[in-house]
Amino acid sequence: MKNKETIKLGLLQQCLELIETRLRVSQQNIQDIKESLNSETKSSAGDKHETGRAMLQLEREKAGQQLAELERTKAVLSKIDPNSSSKIIGLGSVVFTDKANYFIAVSLGELNIENTSFYAISAATPIGQLLLGKQVGEEINFRGNKMIILEII
Structure with a gap:
């Protein structure tokens, strides 16, 4: 990748x-x-x-x-700086979980980079709200599904 x-x-x-x-x-x-x-x-x-x-x-x-x-x-x-990185999820974060990958930006659905799927979501969406402020290793529960945050870019 x-x-x-x-x-x-x-x-x-x-x-x-x-x-x-x-x-x-x-x-x-x-x-x-x-x-x-x-x-x-x-x-x-x-x-x-x-x-x-x-x-x-x-x-x-x-x-x-x-x-x-x-x-x-x-x-x-x-407002998103593609060169910035943070250990805490916020606007512009790329989040890898054990279930799916997310780009915290705006709600535009599924995007693909080198055969890897990412969901472009707004920070205001329910899952966006759950992810905001989290760090690698933390777990969220979304609609009965547990997800572990593996990496944040």
Whole structure:
């Protein structure tokens, strides 16, 4: 397996790429909605037109909220220093347990580095909360499953 700094950097880069892709999709979605709103012309069925505009406005608001959430997620990732290491689990930690491996960052699901799976999780998730502040050798109990922390990067 790669050296420890490379693992953390690889996980961070994968997270950033996923967020950037989602940001582009969200921005394109907002642009498409704006274009739809601008091209909407008054038809003979006025109520139908107003309903269509209202629906597009709601879609635009929802897309705007999604964009804001993605930007907050990106801001969390920007706080992670891939070259730092700690003996205590915190934001940016890569955690190896006897059951699964975790990257404490943002919730993005499963990531792979050199055929090793890691779960990108937020510190605010239930398992993230259990892991925070723990050290190598400590045990956590998550949903009836005991896990032993083997290594922290």
